[in-house]
Amino acid sequence: MKLLYSPASPYARKVLALAHERGLTGRITVATAATAPTGAAPDVTPHNPLGKVPALLLDDGTVLYDSRVICEYLDGLGDGPGLFPQGPARWDALTRQALGDGLLDAALLTRYERVLRPEAQRWAAWDAGQVAKITAALDRIEALVPAMPALDIGAVAIACALGYLDFRFPELAWREGRPASAAWYAAFSARPAMAATAPRG
Amino acid sequence: MKLLYSPASPYARKVLALAHERGLTGRITVATAATAPTGAAPDVTPHNPLGKVPALLLDDGTVLYDSRVICEYLDGLGDGPGLFPQGPARWDALTRQALGDGLLDAALLTRYERVLRPEAQRWAAWDAGQVAKITAALDRIEALVPAMPALDIGAVAIACALGYLDFRFPELAWREGRPASAAWYAAFSARPAMAATAPRG
Structure with a gap:
């Protein structure tokens, strides 16, 4: 492949x-x-x-x-239980994946607005609208983290989203006021799978 | 619910x-x-x-x-075989869903650029880049239509995407040069599920 x-x-x-x-x-x-x-x-x-x-x-x-x-x-190609649960846990995992992906969608659009688009064509209301989505998603993650399973596709998606904010939006300081997420991410991002895939520009 | x-x-x-x-x-x-x-x-x-x-x-x-x-x-709540196949057909159906959804992502971004964003802040290169994605997706759909299953989540997603183009981008004239898609959509959009959900502004 x-x-x-x-x-x-x-x-x-x-x-x-x-x-x-x-x-x-x-x-x-x-x-x-x-x-x-x-x-x-x-x-x-x-x-x-x-x-x-x-x-x-x-x-x-x-x-x-x-x-x-x-x-x-x-x-489905791996051995043993995977990161996409079956049964009731599936919908929780998939919705958390959608939350991480949706945070990323807003972050990418913000990045394009701030970096790619010529300065004269930037629109503050668009930027603010996307940042509001990022902020609300971060607050939801903070509430979800205590009950989050140790490993599933939702956890990986959320960790990739938080890692992207560190990579492209350090000024957003997403850890401030979100101690549960900060502690969870510190532990999760030490997994070999996450360490081996840290973003590079 | x-x-x-x-x-x-x-x-x-x-x-x-x-x-x-x-x-x-x-x-x-x-x-x-x-x-x-x-x-x-x-x-x-x-x-x-x-x-x-x-x-x-x-x-x-x-x-x-x-x-x-x-x-x-x-x-999963419905009776009998559903629109999310298991086995090898699943990946084809899900990738076609991603194609329809991705066409829509580009179309929505184009709509926001052309209608929502103040005229002075519009950026022609962004508009052109999104329209290029729409066009390439339409061409892929034209190639896929002859072998598409009668009904699965991929077919529904593609039909919703084409219906959105009719609703918001009639000037794009997506049927031109794409007779297979035009014929398929004419039949598919006559399904009661599609007729009952036609977009309204």
Whole structure:
């Protein structure tokens, strides 16, 4: 299998971290691919027309995307219990994954607004609206952390989201007033799967 | 169950269309809720901190989001085979769902850029980049349509995406040069589940 990847993409990190947790990295070739929301992504678009990483190229030519689909597929290739529970715990895990991914969606849009878009075309109300989503998501995470399972796809997604805020938005100081999240993240990000996939620009 | 919904949201439509297909509408109270990417969504944020619809409030107080999570949850409540296949067909269905959702992500961003954002702050390169994703996704859909299963979550997602283009981007004329998609959509959108959930502004 070949994973189209970027070391700065938190969604791609989620996939690679899951592959580490499930002991699958030896079966995956990681290929770094450039993407941008305003430009062509010639290494990616022929596989994923949305021009985004991650995308997973299977040996039979099938292409899977996006990160949620790839994570669940890879999870099923590992031995023993995986990170996508069945039964009632599934909906809690998947909703926490959606929370982490949604925080990231807002963070990426904020990053594009502040860094990619020419200064004269930036719109403060858009920036503020996305930051409000990030803040509300962080507050929800703070409330959820005490009851969060030790490891599932929701925990990985939330950790990738918090790691992205450290990487791109240190000035947001997300730990302030959120001691439970700070302590949980300190422990979770020490897992080998997270340490091996720390973001790089 | 209570579904936080908007008649203009294509993601909320996906959920309600699935509920129709699975015979579940009698068990769901639909509550219209206002959201905007730049403003508060006081009816939604207490349930989904991301401030987006759809969100599903279960009778025990649990809240599920986003549309993918809700669709899969509801699918499991219906009788008989559902729209989320197990086995090899699952990854094809989920990747087509991601394709439809990804087309919608680009279309929503284009809509916000063209309608919501003040004219002086619009950025042509952003608009062009999102339209390029829409176009590439449409071309992929045209290639996939001949082999698409009659009904699964991927088909519903793609139909909701094409319906949104009709609703908000008629000038895009997505049918031009895509006869297979046009014929497929004409048939699929006549399903009672799709007709009952046609977008309204």
